[in-house]
Amino acid sequence: MRSHDATLGLYVSVPFCRQKCTFCNFASDAFPPARMAAYVDRLVAEIEASREFAAQHRLEVPPRVDSVFLGGGTPSLLEPEQMARVFAALHRAYPMEQDAEITVEAAPGQISDALLEILLRSGVNRISLGVQSFVDAESRAVGRTHTGDACLAELERLRAAGIRNLNVDLIAGLPHQTAASWSHSLQTAIGSDVEHVSVYMLEVDEDSRLGRELIGPGVRYGAHAAPTDSLVADLYAHACETLGAAGLAQYEISNFARGGCASRHNLKYWKRDAYFGFGLDAHSMLRAQADSRASRFANGDALDPYIAGSEVVEVEHIDMLGEWEESIFLGLRLVEGVSIAELQQSFPAAWVDALVERVQNLQRDGLMRLEDGRAMLTQRGRIVSSSIFGELLADEPAVA
Numbered sequence: 001m002r003s004h005d006a007t008l009g010l011y012v013s014v015p016f017c018r019q020k021c022t023f024c025n026f027a028s029d030a031f032p033p034a035r036m037a038a039y040v041d042r043l044v045a046e047i048e049a050s051r052e053f054a055a056q057h058r059l060e061v062p063p064r065v066d067s068v069f070l071g072g073g074t075p076s077l078l079e080p081e082q083m084a085r086v087f088a089a090l091h092r093a094y095p096m097e098q099d100a101e102i103t104v105e106a107a108p109g110q111i112s113d114a115l116l117e118i119l120l121r122s123g124v125n126r127i128s129l130g131v132q133s134f135v136d137a138e139s140r141a142v143g144r145t146h147t148g149d150a151c152l153a154e155l156e157r158l159r160a161a162g163i164r165n166l167n168v169d170l171i172a173g174l175p176h177q178t179a180a181s182w183s184h185s186l187q188t189a190i191g192s193d194v195e196h197v198s199v200y201m202l203e204v205d206e207d208s209r210l211g212r213e214l215i216g217p218g219v220r221y222g223a224h225a226a227p228t229d230s231l232v233a234d235l236y237a238h239a240c241e242t243l244g245a246a247g248l249a250q251y252e253i254s255n256f257a258r259g260g261c262a263s264r265h266n267l268k269y270w271k272r273d274a275y276f277g278f279g280l281d282a283h284s285m286l287r288a289q290a291d292s293r294a295s296r297f298a299n300g301d302a303l304d305p306y307i308a309g310s311e312v313v314e315v316e317h318i319d320m321l322g323e324w325e326e327s328i329f330l331g332l333r334l335v336e337g338v339s340i341a342e343l344q345q346s347f348p349a350a351w352v353d354a355l356v357e358r359v360q361n362l363q364r365d366g367l368m369r370l371e372d373g374r375a376m377l378t379q380r381g382r383i384v385s386s387s388i389f390g391e392l393l394a395d396e397p398a399v400a
């Protein structure tokens, strides 16, 4: 088993939004303010009880907390005193490293001065803005209320307030998007000098209104004006090239950063380091005290049972085959890929040999590379990563 750094990331889910974006398939919604108050009470209680939960299930909690991420939803919708309570609970239960990366997701134009002050006092040093597009017609079409100019003004304001690490999220595949409008969004992000950009390809599934319309008939949410799959793939390839040329190097399928600004917290997900999640639909991965195997658990995604604290959270201990599959499909999301030597230390030689053979086949098709003892996706491979993961993990390897 690869030795995992003894650091812990904390994740807090805040599933509230001012309005529901048409493309969104998260467990978030525009809940009434009274639900937010009850939610914060429950969240604080969960954080306070979390060490006991880990002890009961014989899970290791690494002592050094070096990343915190408040995501959602729109955490910036919390009232300042609610935000202060959440951070106070986190700091009490989990003393943090001096240089911990502390990120809060926010919607442009929705961070009041009072909230910003609480964020700074709580140690927040990274803000991730849900921009999605700098083109106003595209934002409007998916139900977002900010303009491109408002996003730029927000970035400047946050920078002036002392936030030195800023991310913007962009989505390729929105209704009305064209190669030219996408280029405008990318160039605006680059021109804003942010340290980090996340680029997601629109997810098409039954869990969002736009996704359902793209699958079935309808014109209400702009599915008829959405770019084709092949244009979305071109937009993604263009983003990789343009951001890379501007000094925002790609380090993961969807993530690009200037030197030293890769998201420490998100890297834990792909490197399978420990993280503890709190709140609605929050997922956690800790290691078992007995054998260091990964153990995963998650809260449910229905608000009322979460607030009532009535759900029983089951802990799943991952077996060797599960560890193998996770190591491949999470590790290959990273541009640096996976180390063959590390796989050899943790898994049967026959499994690794079979994997290397498959990678060599994919290398012939230009979808993967074997380089300096690591296996990685090529740029073309990243566009079709899901089918490559499927192919690499198609059959259960023979147990040694």
Ligand code: SF4
Residues within 6 Å of the ligand: 016, 017, 018, 019, 020, 021, 024, 025, 026, 028, 072, 073, 074, 107, 130
């Ligand atoms: S995309 Fe973000 S802001 Fe929009 S509904 Fe989903 S979580 Fe809320």
